[in-house]
Amino acid sequence: MNIFHLNRREFLKSSALAGGGLILGLSGLPKLAQAGGELAMPSYLRIAPDGGIHLGVPSAEMGQGIHTTLAMLLAEELEVEMSQIHHIETLHHPDFKHPTFREWTNSKLNVQMTGGSVSIRAWHLTFRKLGATARELLRTAATRQWNVPVAECRAVNGRIEHSGTGRSLGYGELAGAASRLTPPENPPLKSPEQFRLLGRAIPRWDTAEKVNGTAVFGTDVDLPGMLYGTVKHCVVFGEKLTGVDDTKAKAVPGVIAIIPLEDQAVVVADSTWAAMQGAKALTLHTSGGHKDLSDENIFQQFRYDLAKAGVPVAHRGDPATAMGKAIRVLELEYEAPMQAHAAMEPLCATASVTPEGCEVWAPTQSSDFAMMMAKGVTELSPEKIKVHTTYLGGGFGRKVEYDFITAPLVASMVLGKPVKITWSREEDTRHDFYRPPFLIQMQFGLDVHNMPQGLRAKLVGPAVSRRWQMPPPWLEENGYDWVVTIGMFDGYNLPNHTPDLSKAYAIPNLQVDFVPSDIQVPTGAWRSIGSSHNTFALESGLDEVAHAGSHDPFELRRKLLTHNPRALAVLDRAEELSGWGKPPEGRFQGMGYTDYLETFQAQVVEVSVSKRGKIKVHKITCVADCGQVFNSHIAKQQLEGAILYGLTAALKGEINVQMGQIVQSNFDDYPMLKLKDTPEINVHLMESHEAPGGLGEAGTPLIGPAVANAVFAATGKRVRRLPIRPKDLV
Amino acid sequence: MITLEVNRIPYKVDVTPGTPLLWVLRDHLKLHGTKYGCGIEQCGACTVHVNGRAVRSCGITVGEVAGKAITTIEGLSPDSTHPVQKAWIKVDVPQCGYCQSGIIMATAALLARKPVPSDRDIDRTISNICRCGTYNQVREAIHLAAQLNK
Numbered sequence: 001m002n003i004f005h006l007n008r009r010e011f012l013k014s015s016a017l018a019g020g021g022l023i024l025g026l027s028g029l030p031k032l033a034q035a036g037g038e039l040a041m042p043s044y045l046r047i048a049p050d051g052g053i054h055l056g057v058p059s060a061e062m063g064q065g066i067h068t069t070l071a072m073l074l075a076e077e078l079e080v081e082m083s084q085i086h087h088i089e090t091l092h093h094p095d096f097k098h099p100t101f102r103e104w105t106n107s108k109l110n111v112q113m114t115g116g117s118v119s120i121r122a123w124h125l126t127f128r129k130l131g132a133t134a135r136e137l138l139r140t141a142a143t144r145q146w147n148v149p150v151a152e153c154r155a156v157n158g159r160i161e162h163s164g165t166g167r168s169l170g171y172g173e174l175a176g177a178a179s180r181l182t183p184p185e186n187p188p189l190k191s192p193e194q195f196r197l198l199g200r201a202i203p204r205w206d207t208a209e210k211v212n213g214t215a216v217f218g219t220d221v222d223l224p225g226m227l228y229g230t231v232k233h234c235v236v237f238g239e240k241l242t243g244v245d246d247t248k249a250k251a252v253p254g255v256i257a258i259i260p261l262e263d264q265a266v267v268v269a270d271s272t273w274a275a276m277q278g279a280k281a282l283t284l285h286t287s288g289g290h291k292d293l294s295d296e297n298i299f300q301q302f303r304y305d306l307a308k309a310g311v312p313v314a315h316r317g318d319p320a321t322a323m324g325k326a327i328r329v330l331e332l333e334y335e336a337p338m339q340a341h342a343a344m345e346p347l348c349a350t351a352s353v354t355p356e357g358c359e360v361w362a363p364t365q366s367s368d369f370a371m372m373m374a375k376g377v378t379e380l381s382p383e384k385i386k387v388h389t390t391y392l393g394g395g396f397g398r399k400v401e402y403d404f405i406t407a408p409l410v411a412s413m414v415l416g417k418p419v420k421i422t423w424s425r426e427e428d429t430r431h432d433f434y435r436p437p438f439l440i441q442m443q444f445g446l447d448v449h450n451m452p453q454g455l456r457a458k459l460v461g462p463a464v465s466r467r468w469q470m471p472p473p474w475l476e477e478n479g480y481d482w483v484v485t486i487g488m489f490d491g492y493n494l495p496n497h498t499p500d501l502s503k504a505y506a507i508p509n510l511q512v513d514f515v516p517s518d519i520q521v522p523t524g525a526w527r528s529i530g531s532s533h534n535t536f537a538l539e540s541g542l543d544e545v546a547h548a549g550s551h552d553p554f555e556l557r558r559k560l561l562t563h564n565p566r567a568l569a570v571l572d573r574a575e576e577l578s579g580w581g582k583p584p585e586g587r588f589q590g591m592g593y594t595d596y597l598e599t600f601q602a603q604v605v606e607v608s609v610s611k612r613g614k615i616k617v618h619k620i621t622c623v624a625d626c627g628q629v630f631n632s633h634i635a636k637q638q639l640e641g642a643i644l645y646g647l648t649a650a651l652k653g654e655i656n657v658q659m660g661q662i663v664q665s666n667f668d669d670y671p672m673l674k675l676k677d678t679p680e681i682n683v684h685l686m687e688s689h690e691a692p693g694g695l696g697e698a699g700t701p702l703i704g705p706a707v708a709n710a711v712f713a714a715t716g717k718r719v720r721r722l723p724i725r726p727k728d729l730v
Numbered sequence: 731m732i733t734l735e736v737n738r739i740p741y742k743v744d745v746t747p748g749t750p751l752l753w754v755l756r757d758h759l760k761l762h763g764t765k766y767g768c769g770i771e772q773c774g775a776c777t778v779h780v781n782g783r784a785v786r787s788c789g790i791t792v793g794e795v796a797g798k799a800i801t802t803i804e805g806l807s808p809d810s811t812h813p814v815q816k817a818w819i820k821v822d823v824p825q826c827g828y829c830q831s832g833i834i835m836a837t838a839a840l841l842a843r844k845p846v847p848s849d850r851d852i853d854r855t856i857s858n859i860c861r862c863g864t865y866n867q868v869r870e871a872i873h874l875a876a877q878l879n880k
Contacts, residue, residue: 213763393828
């Protein structure tokens with residue numbers, strides 16, 4: 001990856017990055033066909049004449065602290081304090097196509113996107129190198145001004161200092177001269193021992209604006225002359241709109257227009273409240289729809305499909321012989337229901353479309369998908385479209401979709417004014433792309449020592465990647481879909497590659513297959529994707545193996561991971577820190593282990609269960625080796641937050657479908673974990689200089705099985721379906 | 731026309747008295763710090779103070795609050811120096827931040843009533859929903875705010 005210069009007239013003019021000073025961009029990543037030559041690209045690092053640093057980053061900020069961490073990576077090498085970072089924005093930029101998604105999808109997906117716990121993994125070196133390049137340019141500029149050797153000049157706290165004379169110049173003073181120099185090819189990077197910032201608990205850059213109400217989320221976009229709207233979807237999946245009765249809706253004061261689309265109507269008014277009242281009063285006439293669809297027949301279909309051969313996910317050794325030789329076979333079935341994302345910020349987006357151009361403001365995880373949607377709706381050429389990514393009030397995989405971009409675009413085109421569309425919580429809950437339901441069958445073949453010598457697993461559920469139309473589906477032709485198979489000996493499998501099982505449990509004979517079983521409910525990426533159901537099945541299943549064979553659950557996993565020293569260290573530390581085996585009176589422990597995206601992690605949970613089956617989670621210990629940590633505060637918050645996201649799904653509600661529609665609608669019938677339910681959580685990060693592992697999702701899939709295993713310890717009742725319902729425990 | 735006093739500033743707004751305070755704050759007065767999360771008083775993202783008490787603004791109409799003193803996150807302090815905000819910054823609580831205005835407002839009202847709340851008080855009072863899972867940092871920051879308040 002090379003760093004090259006841009007001179008300042010080549011800026012995207014309306015970008016907050018526009019202005020004078022030293023400006024750097026990166027090249028070397030594939031570019032959008034329509035982007036033209038390198039010089040046409042906007043840049044994303046600017047050091048202004050006042051020394052302030054203005055930074056454009058590829059990743060959307062949705063709570064994972066990515067703005068802060070990317071700025072820290074830059075600031076570390078550039079030798080500035082975080083207070084010198086004056087501006088950070090998620091910038092739509094051709095350099096920012098995500099390399100990891102390209103790799104994972106055999107180049108089918110080449111877009112700017114935030115998700116999959118791969119922002120730091122993909123960009124950490126890029127932003128360090130960007131900082132180092134700017135630092136070297138500034139040093140060179142100073143040495144030329146003073147006519148002294150480069151070795152005598154060093155960068156300290158936003159200035160270049162000359163050791164001989166004690167002279168110094170601020171970055172702002174040098175920025176102009178530095179911008180006329182040729183960037184070095186390989187600027188030296190610091191070694192971890194030299195880090196000032198990286199690894200420390202540096203406060204988030206955006207906290208100040210998030211405690212005084214000034215942070216701009218998608219829902220806060222405000223344009224002159226803007227109209228407000230909402231959407232009302234056909235309630236049954238697959239239904240199409242044939243017409244509307246809008247007499248009552250139009251009678252609502254403030255309602256301006258009703259715009260019917262294929263499966264929804266857009267209601268536009270002079271305020272969001274008026275639009276929502278209008279939507280309530282609106283009657284949709286529909287046809288078609290999968291009115292027979294229900295949880296029961298979805299799982300009936302899965303059970304039927306269980307007999308099908310499926311697509312190979314991971315194969316090793318000779319599972320047939322191993323099963324034949326087994327002294328004992330544990331045959332287990334696990335189920336995971338649907339879940340909604342329920343981000344605190346309901347879906348929303350704002351668009352302003354004129355014949356000359358189109359601007360979109362959205363809390364999107366993929367500015368490219370928003371761009372594609374705008375292109376499709378407006379038929380404008382891409383250079384006339386601008387996408388602004390706001391802060392996201394939570395994303396969790398929902399806002400990687402682009403369905404919520406349509407309504408404001410259409411409404412703005414029809415009405416000739418900017419339009420902000422805000423979904424009601426009910427629409428958000430009932431028209432999600434849900435965590436797919438899954439049925440997982442496993443057979444563990446145990447030897448005379450009760451150790452698993454073979455595992456056959458079959459995963460039955462929808463291939464969620466099949467649905468994607470606008471971005472190319474990355475589903476393989478045979479139906480293999482890593483989005484749902486990840487977590488079952490498919491941890492960092494790449495399509496068409498042999499799965500890397502070198503760090504996985506040493507069960508010598510393996511056969512994991514996936515049976516695609518598509519359903520008429522839209523499903524998508526939900527924090528931790530396939531691991532969400534697969535880790536539940538695998539870690540609960542191993543707990544069953546441990547109990548069947550009188551193994552300690554830690555000891556069983558250690559025996560299966562002797563080849564993985566990082567995993568062993570994590571297990572040892574978790575056992576020690578959690579007080580494993582010595583819970584307080586009346587409490588019971590359960591544990592689990594996972595290696596989601598090269599973050600090796602163990603969790604131990606302490607629960608008590610009342611006679612009525614009410615579960616109280618008292619304490620969670622989480623030990624993770626996620627490689628090099630760049631911000632320990634944010635890393636811990638990510639694990640803790642992901643754990644609570646998973647705990648909600650393990651203990652609270654679920655999403656059900658009956659008569660073709662979603663049963664739940666808001667937080668009254670789809671309850672969320674609250675402060676009073678939140679246990680003590682101790683997150684411990686192992687010290688490591690290994691490559692960073694994924695962190696944003698890693699905590700989510702493991703907490704369900706760890707709790708279920710603790711519940712088994714408490715009650716002797718094995719939970720094979722989440723969420724855990726009190727009635728199943730009495 | 732309805733007269734509202736928000737953050738000590740009087741406003742006249744041309745809405746029907748049945749309009750929820752939330753939407754008047756957001757769409758008419760452009761005070762966007764108060765958030766919409768559920769519309770049914772479940773999540774608390776829209777929490778403001780009415781005569782010093784924490785109120786979920788999605789569930790109260792402008793007609794009901796006309797003439798009363800309304801405070802939003804923007805009016806909690808002029809410079810983010812309210813003890814609750816200071817504690818929030820010190821603990822670095824927010825993740826995505828969307829629910830935080832509401833939790834901060836609920837906390838400020840709790841501390842005004844009960845300067846040193848117990849964990850049980852916090853559990854009972856702070857029933858806001860945060861999907862990022864900042865709850866333990868929220869609890870820590872509430873205790874710190876109580877200390878700063880002394």
